[in-house]
Amino acid sequence: MTKQQPKFNRVTALVISVLVALATVLGYTSFARLWEHDIIIPSPHVTAIKWLSDYFPPLKDSAGDTRIFIIDSGEPGGTVSVMGGTHPDETSGFMAALILVEKIQLTKGRLIVIPQCNNSAFTHSFPQEATPQFIRHDLGNGQYRSFRGGARGVNPIHYWPDPEVFSHYQTGQKLSGEEVRNLNRAYPGVENGTFAERVAFALTKVILEEKVDLNIDLHEAWPEYPFINAMGAHQKNADMATLAALEMRMEDVDIRVEMSPEKFRGLTYRELGDYTPAWTVLAETPGPGIGRIRGITDEKLFVEGKDAFYVEAARLGRTFIPYGEEGWPLNVRVARHLTTVESLCRVFSELNPEKPFSFANMPAYSEAAATPVGRYLNVPQ
């Protein structure tokens, strides 16, 4: 005769089963939000909103589709495009582009902003590194808006498995296999290629069909990586980048210019410069949340940019930027990007008087650097 199970254990088993179901439902609510597009509230100055699939229909309803915001001053002039979110975990690139969409007005020319170039990369995070799924911003009136934190590359759900070696389609350049999901190694793209190659192909089509004169791609870099607080420029527009950097230095913004290496393929400022008539620049600010020697990787690190490990690393001379107790807050990183965009556009206009381009209300560097990013975002109605 078998022994009866104690009732207590069966009740506990039932309770635990219910807890498992409850935890799964609760987990689902935050996990499924990663698949939805972030709420972007365009300013009244945005004259058109398109989708990447309008330029390349095979992307329609796919995770590669993303919004494209066009701000047309109504005055003839140059066309500038700004790319953010090529690498979503490089937060200031996305946020600077978002501020352009939500706040900025032009007096001359046309601005095309793509704040989330790699939408697929916004649909996941780095779970093994405990990076935040969402990053919240205080709007200053008691309200918050949150955006997906994202990761660097295309979500493996959308492209898998990675090959052992990634080969750049046009040149055969060999990189490690995971780079197959890096949008900024896939340009100028391939019509029927990998996920990243198809998105890159669509973005290249945007540049060509919209007759973009100047493309600026916004990024962040590891503090221990030498290409940081810098602009990378294609050789054909080296003068523009150098003059813009000089202007920025006069505003006490420390920035360097490097030429795009001719043998490092697949990046925006290399391939879009080669394959389209556009002048191309890639800008890098510090990325405290992405470097390899960072400490706790939470929302605060991405927003406040303070990290004791980097302070120590800088003291030992292991970083390529100064890193003090004040860190590298998001507002400073975004201010650097906004100033970079404005300086490049101003110099572009000076060098191409037949293509004038100017902003009406771009905040000055000192103002933007002292203002929390959330203050520049629109309040949901």
Next chain:
Amino acid sequence: MPTYYFIMGAYNLLSLFIVAVAAYNLFRCKSFWEQVIAFFIMYPFVYRVLLIK
């Protein structure tokens, strides 16, 4: 993609098997703490079966 479907299908079958074993033991187990541990085994695998594709 066929490789993806095959591997992910196999992962899901394995996950379902682990959930089934953990659930079977959960209802037969006499130790409270072993039942608590079952939660930590079942939750991620249920999550994986239902959400991660």
